[in-house]
Amino acid sequence: MKPVKIETCPYCGGKDLIGGYGIQSISSSDKIATRRLLGDLEYTVCSDCGSIVHIGAINLEKLIAGNKAAG
Numbered sequence: 001m002k003p004v005k006i007e008t009c010p011y012c013g014g015k016d017l018i019g020g021y022g023i024q025s026i027s028s029s030d031k032i033a034t035r036r037l038l039g040d041l042e043y044t045v046c047s048d049c050g051s052i053v054h055i056g057a058i059n060l061e062k063l064i065a066g067n068k069a070a071g
């Protein structure tokens with residue numbers, strides 16, 4: 001996985017970016033729920049304007065494997 005480097009908020013120009021974690025929860029259907037663990041997300045949030053500057057998948061390899069398995 002290539003590293004993502006973000007130093008400035010593209011929305012307000014702020015440079016104070018903080019990290020946060022979340023879990024993707026779009027639907028309660030079994031199919032989505034099964035994939036929820038694979039969809040853990042890492043957020044980069046601008047502390048000046050609150051915009052989510054970047055969202056990355058934490059378990060990228062598992063996510064890719066899961067998608068291949070699902071066809």
Ligand SMILES: [Zn+2]
Nearest residue numbers: 009012046049
């Ligand atoms: Zn900002």
